[in-house]
Amino acid sequence: MTNYDFACTGLALTSGDGSFIQGRTIEWGASSLSSLYVVCPRNHSFRSYTPSGQNGLSYPSRYGWVGLSIVEDLFIAEGLNEKGLSAGFFYFHGCGAYHPYDPQQNEKTLSDMQFVSWMLSLFATVDEVKEAVKEIRLAGIFPPEEGNSTFHYRLADASGKQMVIEIINNGEIHFYDNIAGVITNSPGYEWHIANLNNYMNLRPGSVANHKLGNVALFPYGSGSAMMGLPGDITPTSRFVRIAFYQATAPVQAHAFDTITQCFHILNNFDIPIGIVHETDYKNELPSATQWTSVIDLTSRSVYYRTAYNCNIRKIDLSKIDFFAIRYQSHPLDPELKQPIEEISIG
Numbered sequence: 232m233t234n235y236d237f238a239c240t241g242l243a244l245t246s247g248d249g250s251f252i253q254g255r256t257i258e259w260g261a262s263s264l265s266s267l268y269v270v271c272p273r274n275h276s277f278r279s280y281t282p283s284g285q286n287g288l289s290y291p292s293r294y295g296w297v298g299l300s301i302v303e304d305l306f307i308a309e310g311l312n313e314k315g316l317s318a319g320f321f322y323f324h325g326c327g328a329y330h331p332y333d334p335q336q337n338e339k340t341l342s343d344m345q346f347v348s349w350m351l352s353l354f355a356t357v358d359e360v361k362e363a364v365k366e367i368r369l370a371g372i373f374p375p376e377e378g379n380s381t382f383h384y385r386l387a388d389a390s391g392k393q394m395v396i397e398i399i400n401n402g403e404i405h406f407y408d409n410i411a412g413v414i415t416n417s418p419g420y421e422w423h424i425a426n427l428n429n430y431m432n433l434r435p436g437s438v439a440n441h442k443l444g445n446v447a448l449f450p451y452g453s454g455s456a457m458m459g460l461p462g463d464i465t466p467t468s469r470f471v472r473i474a475f476y477q478a479t480a481p482v483q484a485h486a487f488d489t490i491t492q493c494f495h496i497l498n499n500f501d502i503p504i505g506i507v508h509e510t511d512y513k514n515e516l517p518s519a520t521q522w523t524s525v526i527d528l529t530s531r532s533v534y535y536r537t538a539y540n541c542n543i544r545k546i547d548l549s550k551i552d553f554f555a556i557r558y559q560s561h562p563l564d565p566e567l568k569q570p571i572e573e574i575s576i577g
Contacts, residue, residue: 238519239321240469240500241385242477243393243412244493250486251391253317254493254525255414256500257301257308263567264521266537267300267560268546269307273553277352280305280342280372282332287340288367292352295553297533297546299524304560306344307351313548314355315389315528318347320382323397326417327381329369330402342372343382350386357392361406369398385414389528395420413473416466423470430471433457435479464502473500486527490534493525494543522563539567 241255257264273295279287298310309319320343329343330336341349346369354360371381387393393409397419407420415423434456440449460475461468476496483489502519524535531548 238464238466238469238502239416240473240497241319241321241414242473242493242496243387243409244477244480244489245391245482246486246489247482247484248486250489250527250529251387251389252486252489252493252525252527252529253385253387254497254523255309255319255321255385256497256520256523257299258502258519259301259521264301265303266522266563267304268533268535268563269298269300269304269310269558269560270546270551270556271296271298271348271352271558272556275352275558277305277345277348279340279345279349281334281337281340281370282372283334283337287337287342287370288349289338290349290353294352294355295548295551295556296348296351297548297551298348298351299522299533299535299563300560301521302344305348307348309524309526310347310351311526311528311531311533311548312351312355313531313551313553315531316351316355316357316360316386317388317526317528318350318360318384318386320344320347320384321414322416323381323383324417325380326399326419327383327397328399328401329371329381332370333368336368339366340368340370343369344372346382346384350384356388356390357386357394360386360396361394364396364404368402383414383420385409387528391528411474411477413470413477415470415473418467423467426467427471427474430459430475433460433475464500469500486530490525490527494523494534494536497523497525535563537563539564540569542570 238258243253245251271292275292278289281287294312296310296312298307300306301308311317350360384396395407395409397405436456437450438455522537526533533546534543536543
């Protein structure tokens with residue numbers, strides 16, 4: 232796992248009707264990433280992996296949820312539960328450090344890749360998670376030679392409260408109110424917020440005509456007030472860019488318009504083919520941005536599109552009977568093909 236394999240970007244928006252919406256991308260540059268949508272009922276039993284096996288923390292799901300997974304169905308990268316709690320993980324290369332693994336603490340040990348499903352299963356609010364996190368020990372389950380790294384986590388609830396959780400210095404937990412409403416990857420959240428001061432000159436629109444000595448200066452086109460907005464795909468640059476887009480996005484009247492707005496904004500963070508790997512790289516990957524999701528925490532719906540199929544699909548949690556449904560998972564794309572609607576001309 233290299234530090235460009237995960238290059239995820241997230242944002243949150245609120246519509247005029249009060250609906251709270253979160254969106255994110257997920258990237259993987261090594262292959263076509265196995266991704267599923269997972270439906271979990273109430274009272275489903277879980278047991279976490281640890282570095283020594285599937286012998287860690289056990290718990291039942293108090294709430295039903297829908298999540299989007301990577302690698303296998305237990306590893307939920309982004310999800311929403313029936314109470315309106317949303318959570319997701321974001322790669323935190325070189326910055327995070329969990330407690331050293333102690334097999335004697337297996338009953339309290341939770342895999343970092345199962346942290347999201349644990350939160351969705353047991354809690355309804357950000358504050359509940361904040362209290363409960365102190366009682367567990369996160370562990371990375373992949374050995375270093377297989378790319379073991381760390382994640383930091385974004386969570387929010389239906390009230391609109393947002394938080395970032397970072398675990399550093401061998402288990403030291405830091406909670407940050409997500410005042411910017413965005414997240415990317417390393418370094419830490421506080422650093423990203425401080426770095427925004429380097430771009431305080433940016434604003435929407437254009438710079439007014441003015442003179443430089445005797446030379447009349449004028450913008451050649453719209454957007455000149457955004458000159459200096461970083462365009463590369465590093466986490467630091469993506470944070471600045473998504474913070475600018477989030478802060479300047481017009482407030483839409485209704486949830487549906489805000490959902491489509493999220494997708495439009497996140498289009499700017501799609502990773503073009505070929506820019507994150509060597510020139511002789513060959514595999515079936517169509518794009519480093521594997522999928523993009525948008526979650527309506529207010530109306531309890533999960534939307535997604537993928538690199539293979541740009542059509543937006545929706546899972547409405549209000550239509551799921553979490554008492555009766557069985558635990559299940561399905562590919563995000565049953566067929567790896569973009570549907571094309573042909574327009575008939577009469």
